[in-house]
Amino acid sequence: AQTVTQSQPEMSVQEAETVTLSCTYDTSENNYYLFWYKQPPSRQMILVIRQEAYKQQNATENRFSVNFQKAAKSFSLKISDSQLGDTAMYFCAFMKRGAGSYQLTFGKGTKLSVIP
């Protein structure tokens, strides 16, 4: 079974600054996907960024980028130029690749507050 650990329950960052959220996972699988989801007070989980484990290049989406270290089983999220709208819960998630596995395993989340 896979486990996902987010060691920072809460974080805060000044508007326009950069913040990094940590995520580590434990798996014996070699092929998998990793995701970061954002959940604002509206409750809807929004996909922020995805990473395919077989790709060495780190994924980027505008102000969001990841540092994927497969050997260390680490998948951190960097948010640049933080905005007030980034205030939310952030969840790291794992999905095994291949037929027969269609479930996301989530970490407990990191509550991020962006301070004006």
Next chain:
Amino acid sequence: KAGVTQTPRYLIKTRGQQVTLSCSPISGHRSVSWYQQTPGQGLQFLFEYFSETQRNKGNFPGRFSGRQFSNSRSEMNVSTLELGDSALYLCASSTGQQVHGYTFGSGTRLTVV
């Protein structure tokens, strides 16, 4: 393109009752998953359906069941409600290709009293 629609948004039920939650996926998406979110346990996978077939099931008691219709809409049923079933129930839809991840709805907040 309409997103994932979950109804109702809020629900209050009495212990022992049963409840049915509904989820309409994004048009063209054939995979629907359900998750339970609680402060203590976090996000836990309930089950996943693709083309009316359950492909994956999480570690929940048999009181939790689901189904998917031919139009990909899905329902989740919880029978004999317990206080511990109070949670946010999230539905997510996907094309069925894992790399795309899942698009979530805003959830149904169930309170059991």
